[in-house]
Structures are given as structure tokens and as C-alpha cells.
Amino acid sequence: MEFGIFTIGDVTSDPTDGTTVSEHQRIKNTVEIAKKVEEVGLDVFATGQHHNPPFVAPANPPVLLANIAAQTQRLQLSTATTLITTTDPVRIAEDYSYAQHLSDGRISLIMGRGNTGPVYPWFGKDIRAGVPLAVENYNLLYRLWREKNLDWEGKFRTPLNGFTVTPTPLDEVPPFVWHGSIRSPEIAEQAAYYGDGFFHNNIFWPTSHTARMVQLYRQRYEYYGHGKASQAIVGLGGQVFMRKNSQDAVREFRPYFDNAPVYGHGPSLEDFSTQTPLTVGSPQQVIERTLSFRDWAGDYQRQLFLIDHAGLPQKTVLEQLDLLGEEVIPVLREEFAKGRPADVPDAPTHESLVIRHREGRDPIPGGGEGSRAFEDRQARASEAAKEGAEQS
């Protein structure tokens, strides 16, 4: 199981003193945070993709990820998310492939649609076609990373004739892809269809809802024959603020919570903590809360925490990373390993994907022979043939 942090790069005033860091400083801080993530022994740094203020998450995440890759050794570098709707799949294929080479295979992607309506037309797209864009664009990306001299035609982009991505993915194995969605069953279905990962950013959602989305993905993953439901590749979000003493954590975090851009001036910190994964308290409370995710999500592969938003000072964020690295993650690694069935896979890495590829075990989109999806297709085809024969 891998642990990390994800950032949306918000430039928010610190409500306790009214100061706001510059975009330049926030960007430099982000790189410092990423290096610290590796230093304290976490596995993943993930960045959002943004095109509008007050966010300075990169418009093209490989720019940031490549910079961090050059300053780290083993840190896994991910997006959270890559906008599959408004970004040209050809550029995604090229840029992430390049970053994958630079980082020696440490790149992975979480695909997302983006929920900011005005962003779509800036890139010639329409939010009303969000799901069809995600479906078509990812299908093209999937093929670009696997086929040479591709001829392709679709609804949302100019056709391609004899196109080959350069560079081709490292060792002919594309970066691992997670599909992120909060409430669209189509995306859970998409992840299952390809045998990709499914990431639910549950930080604003009650457990009951997240559990249903994860269950849907797991069952469809099994249906498509990529493994048992319990072996599907699941990632979850989380949001924490810690001090040694839980009262100190609540006292310090409350002004940031009360004024946060997303949920400020709404629910109380206490209510929000009950209803969502937000945990403000001691490292032990964070450990207990995070371990409880397994009760409803099953054994999973990736856990990302949000720790650097709402105007929190850089010093505080780095202290949070120290606490995560020293007190939380080692215990979570140990506890999550207990009782974890041997056949539940770890989070995919480039190395594990290369082995899978060489052994001919790559997932077959839509389900290969032996899967229930395959059997259903056969049954439908023979039914159609029978009907055809009767009609003629």
C-alpha cells in the first residue's frame, strides 16, 4: 500500500494574519513539500491540474512532476487529477511519456473531468459532454500508448493518420492510470472496463456514498475478469491536521477550517469531521480513522492526504509531514498489512507493471476469455445470430 499527499495548489490568505503568499512562493513551496514527502518516508506526491486562480497547480502537471523527479530518488509522482476532458489526449500521451522517461517510471495519473464549467470552453470543449469526452479521450490515450502508426477518428478531436507517440512509454509500459470520480458510475465502470485503478476523492463525502462507488467498481472489475473484486485497485483521499495533543490541533486548525474556500462558513468543524474523513486531532486519531477506511472500502492500494490548503503556513505543512512520517505512516503500514490477504495486490509500480507486461498478464479491456463479460458477449452474439436466422 502506498501513502502520500495531494495538493490543489490553492493560493489562500492565512485567516489568522491576513497574509497571502505569492504565486511564485506557493510554487516553490510545493516543490519543497514534495521533497519533504520523500524525506519523511511517504511514497507519493500528487498534484492537481488547474487553469484558473486562485490555484497554481500546474496547467500541465508533467512540468512540475519532472522538476520534482530531478530532485528526488524514489518518490512516486502522480496527478490528482489530469483533466482528460479538456486536455488533448495526444499531448497527455507525449508529455507524461516524456516525464515517465525522465523519472525512470515514477509517473502515474489520476484522470478527472474537472467540475469548473467555464474551463471547458477555454479549451474548445463543453462541460455538458464531460462524460463522453472522458470516454473518448481516454480510449484514444490508451491506444496512443500501445499502438504505433495509429489511424483514429472520433467526435472531439481532429483525426489521426499513422500517428506514433514520441517518446513511446518506458519499457513499452504506459504509466499506471487511475480514474477519479466522486459520483459518476460511468467512471467507476470505465476504470473497471480497462482494469485500471479507481480513486475516490472522498474528502467531502460521507462514507456510505464512497463505499457504494468503490463496491460498484470492485464488482465490475471482477465482471471484466481482471481479478476478484477484492483485488481491484482502489485509492482514497483523506484530510488531516495533527498536533501531539488533539485539543491543540482543533484550536489551531479551526480558523483555517472556518474560512476555507470550499466549506468555510458552513458546517462546523465537528460536524464535518463526523460526516467526512476530515480528522483534526492527535496522530493516534488519524491512525484510527484511516484504518477504519478498510472496513468499508476493503483492502486498498493508495491513500492520499490533503494537508497544505486553506492558507496554512508552509512551516505548519512541513510539520504535518514530519508527524505523518514519524508517527502515522509507519503504524499504518504495519496495521494495514495485518490480515491483508496475500492475493490482494500492492499499488502498481513501473517495475510491477513491466513484469506483468512481460508475463503477458496485461488486463484486456472489456474482459478476455473466461470473464463473465466475455461469456455475456458470446451469449448475446449467438442470440443475435439465432434471431437473424429466424428472420431470414
Add this chain to the structure above:
Amino acid sequence: MSTTTMTIVAVTTSLSEDSTTLKLTDRILASATSAGESVGIEVNTEVINIRDLATALSDMTLTGFRSEALEAAFAAVVEADAVVSVAPVYKVAPVGLHTLFWQLIDEKALARTPVLIASTGGTPRHSLAGESVLRPMLAYLKGVVVPTTVFAATDDWGSSEGGRALSARIRQAAEEVVSLTATLIGAGKGDLAEVADPETSDAQFASGEGAGRARGAGQDGRVGRGGGIVDEFDPANVTPFAQLLEG
């Protein structure tokens, strides 16, 4: 008609304990229950008081986040066979807290669901508030709003004459909602029989195939009642990805 049951959920904004709004709710539900009994229908009733959801509604407005209690209330409305909306009128419109509930619930939450509108107010001058504000809103949610609305002003509680008129109106509206619901439940079952061919449907669900053709026909016969809402997170209802790919 053979013996059957129906569930009527009252969505009531009762701002004080023992309010006239709550009294009106109870009387409408009692009247609907007896209207059902007289034709052999067992009526189960449930009351959701929006007052209890006030903070959750304002939180959801600000953050989009639904509390569990709010989710449960929305689900109860979706699953109801019929709904009664009861709210006090403020400044010629049902109190904003009440309309907020309907503004935040899922689209089509009331599909194929008979709805009765009732309001309370200080003077009869407020009597068309339910008609002018709520009828279009509930119709937007695909509710089938019955023709008779109930309005109870202070006068109706004060005089025996007013009381008789109010009782008659309640009875009229309750009968409309019960008979329409009974009709829709009957029709719904007929639809279900058509959609779910007994020879194929069981096998299909057993195989776990998420087939588009089975959309809406849940194993437990959820169709027919609030038939516009399908549990989209049930693997049996998911649109197979091959279909999404084809566009």
C-alpha cells in the same frame, strides 16, 4: 382492488412544537389513512420535519455536502408512494426553508409520485401561495400534483364553520392523492410485468450483467413507485462501458 399498502411521506416544515402546520399534517395523513382503509388499502405514513434538517440544508447550499440525515430524507421521498408537502406561508410564499428542501433534492425525485400541497398562514390572503410557488416547483421535480390544495388560516381553526370547510377540503385532497396513488401503483406493477420477462430477468441478474435493457427493473420491484429514480450505483443498473464507447 385487492389489499395493498402504500407509503405516504409528509414533508413538513413545522417551526415550533405543536404548530398548526404539524396539526394540519396529522389531519391530512389521518384522512388519507381512512380514505385508504375504505378501499382496502393499508396506508403507512411517515413525517419528515424540515426544521430538523435546517442546518444540513444550509450546509448543503454552501458546500454541496449532504448530511446523512438529509440523504435519508431525500431517499424517503424518492421511495414514497405519495408525498404531502406542508409549510407555513411567509410573505406570500412557503417559508424559504421548506422550498430549499425541494430546491436541493435530486431532479426527478418525485417522478410518478402523487403530491398534495398544503399550507398554513395567518390570513386567507396567503391561500394561493402553495399554488403559485410550490405547484410549478414540484411539477419540475416530475411530481404529479393533485388538483386540490389545502390551505388552513387562523380562521379555519377558530370557527366551527371554518373547521367544517377545512375538514371537507382535507378529505377531498386526501381522497385525490390516495386514489391517484392506487392507480399509479396498479399501473406500475403492470409495467414491471412487461419489462421483467420472468424467463430471462432472473438469469440475467444472477449473471451479474449490467444490462441497459434491465434499467429500472430492480429485483425487488422498485419500479412503479417513484419510478423515475434508478439506483445508479447498483452494478445491475450500470451502463456497460462498450455502450459508452459507442457513444
